[in-house]
Amino acid sequence: SQQGEEDPQALSIQEGENATMNCSYKTSINNLQWYRQNSGRGLVHLILIRSNEREKHSGRLRVTLDTSKKSSSLLITASRAADTASYFCATDGDNYGQNFVFGPGTRLSVLP
Amino acid sequence: DGGITQSPKYLFRKEGQNVTLSCEQNLNHDAMYWYRQDPGQGLRLIYYSQIVNDFQKGDIAEGYSVSREKKESFPLTVTSAQKNPTAFYLCASSIGTGIKQFFGPGTRLTVL
Numbered sequence: 372s373q374q375g376e377e378d379p380q381a382l383s384i385q386e387g388e389n390a391t392m393n394c395s396y397k398t399s400i401n402n403l404q405w406y407r408q409n410s411g412r413g414l415v416h417l418i419l420i421r422s423n424e425r426e427k428h429s430g431r432l433r434v435t436l437d438t439s440k441k442s443s444s445l446l447i448t449a450s451r452a453a454d455t456a457s458y459f460c461a462t463d464g465d466n467y468g469q470n471f472v473f474g475p476g477t478r479l480s481v482l483p
Numbered sequence: 484d485g486g487i488t489q490s491p492k493y494l495f496r497k498e499g500q501n502v503t504l505s506c507e508q509n510l511n512h513d514a515m516y517w518y519r520q521d522p523g524q525g526l527r528l529i530y531y532s533q534i535v536n537d538f539q540k541g542d543i544a545e546g547y548s549v550s551r552e553k554k555e556s557f558p559l560t561v562t563s564a565q566k567n568p569t570a571f572y573l574c575a576s577s578i579g580t581g582i583k584q585f586f587g588p589g590t591r592l593t594v595l
């Protein structure tokens with residue numbers, strides 16, 4: 372069963388603009404993670420946010436978590452062409468972190 | 484260099500043949516995972532292992548088998564029972580459960 376679902380499915384912006392991607396999930400969670408995947412490559416971990424946290428920052432990345440709405444957002448500020456990739460959220464659902472369930476991803480294109 | 488490797492990068496097999504995908508890590512991680520990714524989709528968990536000599540089925544284990552005889556290695560066999568094996572296969576590891584996963588570069592399997 373799919374736990375997380377990203378929105379939008381695809382996003383195209385100009386270099387320098389901000390990009391916002393959203394993730395909605397169904398069951399309660401302990402942790403939510405965001406990953407990035409360049410085409411045809413493995414995933415790279417970006418940020419982990421715990422259920423008792425509301426916001427985390429890492430460089431140009433800002434992640435928020437609203438457990439009451441069962442949603443998270445990933446904001447990439449001042450985007451660059453190199454940010455072009457697919458972004459996935461992953462949630463641990465009710466299995467206490469034994470494994471994570473990945474959403475279908477948002478494909479971000481940053482145009483120079 | 485510490486990391487997680489998968490081989491081969493591309494693999495072609497005839498229908499009806501079993502094939503084994505390699506995954507090795509030198510990160511001293513206890514947990515290892517196998518995911519399947521189809522074009523434009525997210526990752527689906529095939530099998531995971533939290534410790535040597537133990538592994539659990541994921542969401543789509545049918546037609547696949549794994550072993551975990553060594554901490555560093557978690558090979559995946561795609562058997563002839565797997566109805567639609569052509570996909571991109573990703574291996575990951577983590578120091579424990581519920582935390583970030585490190586991914587290998589993936590193996591693209593094409594069954595002719």
